[in-house]
Amino acid sequence: MTFTTSQALVVPAGTAEVVELPEGGAFTLLADASDTAGALGANRLALGRGRDGARPHYHALSTELFYVLDGAMEFLLGEETLTVTRGALVVVPPRMPHAFRAAPDAEADLLAVLTPGVDRFGYFRRLGRVQHGLEPFDGLLTEQERYDVHFVQAAGSPSTGTTR
Numbered sequence: 715m716t717f718t719t720s721q722a723l724v725v726p727a728g729t730a731e732v733v734e735l736p737e738g739g740a741f742t743l744l745a746d747a748s749d750t751a752g753a754l755g756a757n758r759l760a761l762g763r764g765r766d767g768a769r770p771h772y773h774a775l776s777t778e779l780f781y782v783l784d785g786a787m788e789f790l791l792g793e794e795t796l797t798v799t800r801g802a803l804v805v806v807p808p809r810m811p812h813a814f815r816a817a818p819d820a821e822a823d824l825l826a827v828l829t830p831g832v833d834r835f836g837y838f839r840r841l842g843r844v845q846h847g848l849e850p851f852d853g854l855l856t857e858q859e860r861y862d863v864h865f866v867q868a869a870g871s872p873s874t875g876t877t878r
Contacts, residue, residue: 723745723750725744730744730758733838733841733842734842735760735841735842735846736765736846737765738760738762739760739762739765739845740760741757741759741841741842742758742759742760743757743835743838744756744757744758745757746833746834746835747830747832748833752830752831753829753830753831754827754829754830755827755828755832755833756825756826756827757825757826758783758824758825758826759822759823759826760821760822761815761822761823762816762821763818763819763820764816764817764818764820765815766815767787767813767814767822768815769865770790770811770865771811771812771863771865771866772808772809772810772864772866773809773863773864774808774862774864775808775832776831776832777805777806777807777808777828777829778805778806778812778826778827778828779804779805779806779826779827780804780814780825781802781824781825782798782799782801782802782804782822783800783824783825784800784823785799785800785816785817785821785823786798786800786819787799787802787804787814787815787816787824788814788815788816788817789813789814790812790813791806791812792810792812832861834861834862834863836861837854837861837863840854840857841854
């Protein structure tokens with residue numbers, strides 16, 4: 715449940731929709747673009763040990779910010795792979811191919827913010843269904859423009875499973 719007060723968005727603890735992922739992971743849907751007049755979209759992503767978060771993709775219109783709340787994440791940024799831990803901030807500009815996952819020996823919890831925002835809650839719900847084998851990944855390929863998620867093939871990607 716969200717509400718606005720004096721044009722501020724407030725999402726009280728425990729009220730956001732949670733999309734469960736396998737092995738204890740989950741998307742917590744915090745703010746969609748329509749909740750923020752297009753300013754941003756925000757979600758929290760929990761990943762089990764070594765679990766994929768996103769296959770290589772880029773956003774044509776938006777910058778994506780990731781803040782690692784706990785654990786360790788492996789990111790592919792362009793052609794460079796790096797591991798970051800709790801407290802790290804990663805900002806990915808528009809059109810930069812990127813992918814990410816929990817580090818092989820760690821779980822991870824991160825906050826992701828996309829700005830300007832794109833309504834993507836429907837996308838995250840579909841990803842949950844893909845991860846649970848309820849629909850094929852290929853169905854997302856026709857939605858790349860709608861969600862500003864453009865998939866790319868990248869050598870040495872740290873991620874090949876879930877997409878974000």
